[in-house]
Amino acid sequence: MQNNQPTRKATYIGGSNYRRNAYGTNHPLSIPRVSLATDLILAYGAMTDAEFKLARKAADYELEWFHTPEYVSAFKRAEALGRVSNPVRQRHHLGTLENPYFEQFFTIPATATGASVQAADEVVNGRIGFNPAGGMHHARPDAAHxxxxxxxxxxxxxxxxxxxxxxxxxxxxxxxGDGVEEAFLDDPEVFTLSLHMDNYAYPFKAGQVSDTARAGHTSLNVPLPKATNDAEYRLAFDAVWQPVLDKFKPDAIVLQAGTDMIFADPLGKLGMTTQGFLSIAETILNTSPCHADGTPRLLVTGGGGYHPLVLARAWTGLWALLSGRELPVDLPATGIDALRSVPWDMDEDEPHFAQLFISRLDAESDTHIRTEIHDLILAIQQHPYLKAS
Ligand SMILES: [Zn+2]
Incomplete structure (x- = not known):
């Protein structure tokens, strides 16, 4: 094992109940995610006991900072009852195909949520906080989404x-990130910036540059064409990131790091590699506002990601970045075993299976995509927030 000691202060919030199969058996999220990423990190020996904190359940009063008391109590009642009643299903979108009922229905999401409050506490206390079980950016005050x-x-x-x-x-x-955007649309102290797939994907017809291009809105959307690759994404990202930092002057940054932006994802349609994902995260880390000792004031959550093997590698690389470690590209034998134990047949023949990164051979630039990105950047530059002096 080389360089497995941290060079940056960071805390990983994990939990024992993430090993349960939440979301039942027939759902894109009924795959190992945080548990597999944690196994891979531990296989590398890349986490000390002092860097790990056990996730705690969010208290009701914390949930009610954003959610309605009716939603919180209906949710708890469903867990106690072992099912979702029809009125609750209709009003709160709980127990549907999209947001199915499962064992520990309230406890598991409430724990993943408490973990983000804990991760924020870590940031307040001078460390980077990483909650891979978080990033549930579509949820609304009174309903699951x-x-x-x-x-x-x-x-x-x-x-x-x-x-x-x-x-x-x-x-x-x-x-x-529609739920987060909506929550803070009129709060001038929070800026929401989202790069995402354009109208061809969930949540459809949302997240256009023009949606929030109203004076006073501290929000900006970057809708990307299908198959956008690393270089094209970088162009769009660079067009917004530094200008927003310069204008908004944040005291802290929250990064939602869903891995469904990587090309192999079964629900994602972008063309990014794991290295492209990490390179964007690295820029965010390196430009984040800092505490007096130079530790970035950065809260990182997980997010979407429906290819467990890609997700585990990407969040292992992300954790290495946050905690200031350099990991060998070749996976440790126990890490390979952990990945192989997942019933997933989509890339068994992948030539880079035994490595931390997966490569992409067909990632040349497409003129059509370049043109769309160019037009996108022009639209971003016209956004009233960036134009205002
Ligand atoms: Zn997603």
Whole structure:
């Protein structure tokens, strides 16, 4: 094992109940995610006991910073009852195909949500906080949406706001961070920036550049064409990132790091590699506002990601980045075993199976995509927030 000691202060919030199969058996999220990423990190020996904190369940009063008391109590009742009643299903979108009922129905999402508040506490206390089980950016105050039950991302931002900090939220999940955008649309102390798939994907017809291009809105959307690759994504990202940092001057950053933006994802349609994903995260890390000792004031959550093997590798690389470690590209034998134990046949023949990164051989630039990205950048530059002097 080489360089497995941290060079940056970071805390990983994990939990024992993530080993349960949440979301039942027939859902894109009924795959090992945080548990597999944790196994791979541990296989590398890349986490000390001091860096790990066990996730705690969010208290009702914390959930109610954003969610309605009716939603929270209906949710708890469903867990106690062992099923979702029809009126609750209709009003709160719980127990549907999209947001199915499962064992520990309230406990598991409430724990993933408490973990984002904990991760925000870590940031307040001078460390980077990483909650891979978080990033449930579609949840609404009174309803579940798009596989998201509680909006831990909103609660994490609210915890940082309690410090009086201005918070910049950057969402690189393949899907539009609509629940977070909506929550803070009229709060001038929170800026929400989302790069995502255009109208061809969930939540459809949302997240256009023009949607929030109204004076006073601290929000910006970057809808990307299908198959956008690393270089094209970088062009769009660079057109917004530094200008927003310069204008908004945040005190802290919240990064939603969904891995469905990587090309192999079964629900994502972008053309990014794991290295492209990590390179964007690295820029965010390196430009984040810092504590006096130079530790970035950065809260990182997980998010979407429906290819377990790609997700585990990407979040292992992300954790290495956050904690300041350099990991060998060749996976340790126990890490390979952990990946092989997942019943997943999509890339058994992948030539890079035994490595931390998966490569992409067909990632040349497409003129059509370049033109669309160019037009997108022109539209971004016309956004009233960036234009205002
Ligand atoms: Zn997503």
């Amino acid at each position: 798009g596989f998201c039950y509680f909006n831990d991302t909103v609660l994490g931002i609210m915890r940082l706001r309690q410090q009086g900090w201005r918070v910049l939220y950057i969402d690189i999940d393949a899907h539009h």
